[in-house]
Amino acid sequence: MINIKEDEKLSILNHSCAHLLAQAVKHLYPEAKFWVGPVIEEGFYYDIDLGDKVISDEDIPKIEHEMKKIAKDGKRIVRHEISKEEALEMFKDDPYKLDLISRMDESETIISCYTQGDFTDLCRGPHVETVKELKYFKLLKFSGAYWKGDKNNKMLQRIYGVCFPTEEELNNYLQELEESAERDHRKIGKNLDIFMNHDLVGKGMPLWLPNGAIIRKELENYIYKKEQKLGYKHVYTPCVGTVNLYKTSGHWDHYKENMFPVMKVDEEEFVLRPMNCPHHMLVYGNTLHSYRDLPIRIGEFATDFRYEASGAVKGLERVRSMCQNDAHLFVRPDQIGEEFKKVVELILDVYHDFGIKDYKFRLSLRDKNDKEKYFDDDKMWNEAEDKLREVLNSLHLDYYEAIGEAAFYGPKLDVEVKPAVGPEVTLSTCQLDFLLPRRFDLSYIDSDGNKQIPVVLHRAIFGTFDRFTAFILEETKGALPVWLSPVQVNIIPVNNEYHLEYANKIKDLLNDYRVKIDDREEKLGYKMRESVVNKIPITLILGQKEVDNNTISYRLYGSEATTTVSKEEFLEFLKDRINNKE
Ligand code: TSB
Numbered sequence: 001m002i003n004i005k006e007d008e009k010l011s012i013l014n015h016s017c018a019h020l021l022a023q024a025v026k027h028l029y030p031e032a033k034f035w036v037g038p039v040i041e042e043g044f045y046y047d048i049d050l051g052d053k054v055i056s057d058e059d060i061p062k063i064e065h066e067m068k069k070i071a072k073d074g075k076r077i078v079r080h081e082i083s084k085e086e087a088l089e090m091f092k093d094d095p096y097k098l099d100l101i102s103r104m105d106e107s108e109t110i111i112s113c114y115t116q117g118d119f120t121d122l123c124r125g126p127h128v129e130t131v132k133e134l135k136y137f138k139l140l141k142f143s144g145a146y147w148k149g150d151k152n153n154k155m156l157q158r159i160y161g162v163c164f165p166t167e168e169e170l171n172n173y174l175q176e177l178e179e180s181a182e183r184d185h186r187k188i189g190k191n192l193d194i195f196m197n198h199d200l201v202g203k204g205m206p207l208w209l210p211n212g213a214i215i216r217k218e219l220e221n222y223i224y225k226k227e228q229k230l231g232y233k234h235v236y237t238p239c240v241g242t243v244n245l246y247k248t249s250g251h252w253d254h255y256k257e258n259m260f261p262v263m264k265v266d267e268e269e270f271v272l273r274p275m276n277c278p279h280h281m282l283v284y285g286n287t288l289h290s291y292r293d294l295p296i297r298i299g300e301f302a303t304d305f306r307y308e309a310s311g312a313v314k315g316l317e318r319v320r321s322m323c324q325n326d327a328h329l330f331v332r333p334d335q336i337g338e339e340f341k342k343v344v345e346l347i348l349d350v351y352h353d354f355g356i357k358d359y360k361f362r363l364s365l366r367d368k369n370d371k372e373k374y375f376d377d378d379k380m381w382n383e384a385e386d387k388l389r390e391v392l393n394s395l396h397l398d399y400y401e402a403i404g405e406a407a408f409y410g411p412k413l414d415v416e417v418k419p420a421v422g423p424e425v426t427l428s429t430c431q432l433d434f435l436l437p438r439r440f441d442l443s444y445i446d447s448d449g450n451k452q453i454p455v456v457l458h459r460a461i462f463g464t465f466d467r468f469t470a471f472i473l474e475e476t477k478g479a480l481p482v483w484l485s486p487v488q489v490n491i492i493p494v495n496n497e498y499h500l501e502y503a504n505k506i507k508d509l510l511n512d513y514r515v516k517i518d519d520r521e522e523k524l525g526y527k528m529r530e531s532v533v534n535k536i537p538i539t540l541i542l543g544q545k546e547v548d549n550n551t552i553s554y555r556l557y558g559s560e561a562t563t564t565v566s567k568e569e570f571l572e573f574l575k576d577r578i579n580n581k582e
């Protein structure tokens, strides 16, 4: 999908359209006051103070109509420059503009304004020449937005829109938008009964329904097998820890705003864990280790809780209770490169199995100036960042660097993917850490009998089962491969009276698989359509011909063709499809 912010011409057009929106709102609601109206990836928005009025669905067409009227009128958009004093006088009744002016840099003595007809807005520009150029726009949605994003401030009304130079571009964009909405895992998750939310459980705390639980179990089995082969040892640890555990690890100082608040039980203070590293450090520290035992790979499907802003919480993609496919790899310094490489290879292997092709590697580094988030040890950071770069270069991987995205304990390699709706998110991650092993006083004995400190790689291949499931639902539009599908085979007897018995026999034959018989008294066409709506990968249609010849006729999701085979052939076909993860 197009990023409007990155295209200069589109950016200007959308910015001018934001002014047009403000002007129309001012015509309809003369009391309106305006905060900011920036261009964003998907177009523009304007934050508006409408007093007690809350924008509703009926208002949007009225505003659009007024915008069209003003645009047709075709006033020029004129820039003028005024002094700060003049600006303060001009906007003296507008607390929002006064706030903007007062926060301008001391060096900005000249302030620019743009006027179109009866409307003037404080603005750096640039803009299109006349409002006539704003022909092909659409208001997309609206929401409440706290002034300056602070929930102690007044709630303003935010209206979003988009503008293009031609009708064709606008229509293409709107069509793409519709398709993305169809692909949104929240919609698919609801239609296919994969997960639900409930206010009584809380925001960002999804409940996995039976269909979702099947997918999750398959994902767990899949990655567990891979990890076992690679020498990982899995553990189970509690999803709480004491405050002292997180003071030891440093999370208390560097990660507290992402954590749920403290619970007091008897004399102990607990928090829900936001990460599993501290528990795994203790597991490592429970036994003595020789240099020959390393790497030691401790894995867990571990539930974590994080405070995510309520506006950021999204379906299964961004949740407050999540389950990581986590592992901490304890290695000697000379093993970092090799072990890191193995993690990257595992990521590539898994992405290959799931057919994931559209992703970016991001090397996430610290922001040197952010002393609050990142522990202060230049040597350690430089060493860790150089090490990661070195390995990435040796693997010839394409990656980009992002400052300020590192974990507080070290730099990391993140894999970024684009959801159907909204900004990119991280799926897999592999993080280098020289800090936590020190804080937990971990060691191994080297070949000379001396104590050494191990290095830790934190890694999550799926990231979380939550986010990964959201992602594959969007990638597949809900049409999962057979091995992941909650229902793998749907059997439809053509006529219950004559063919149900045979259908039941076939169901017994397939009892190693997830099979359903649709024996409702409905028309064949209706049942077949429903099988498609439910995105079931294989539908069997069993009628007289199949009964007489002892055969199976099936259709694959997405195909109109029916194939007839012997039972043995069908079993073979099904097994192959599952094994090959097709
Ligand atoms: C990999 N300590 C490491 C771990 O050992 C860690 O917690 N890393 S993390 O903070 O990056 O989280 C791991 C993965 O969890 C991320 O890569 C991302 O895919 C996923 N994740 C993070 N926050 C959320 C969230 N709010 N909802 C769903 N998944 C999330």
Ligand code: ZN
Residues within 6 Å of the ligand: 275, 276, 277, 328, 458, 459
């Ligand atoms: Zn970790």
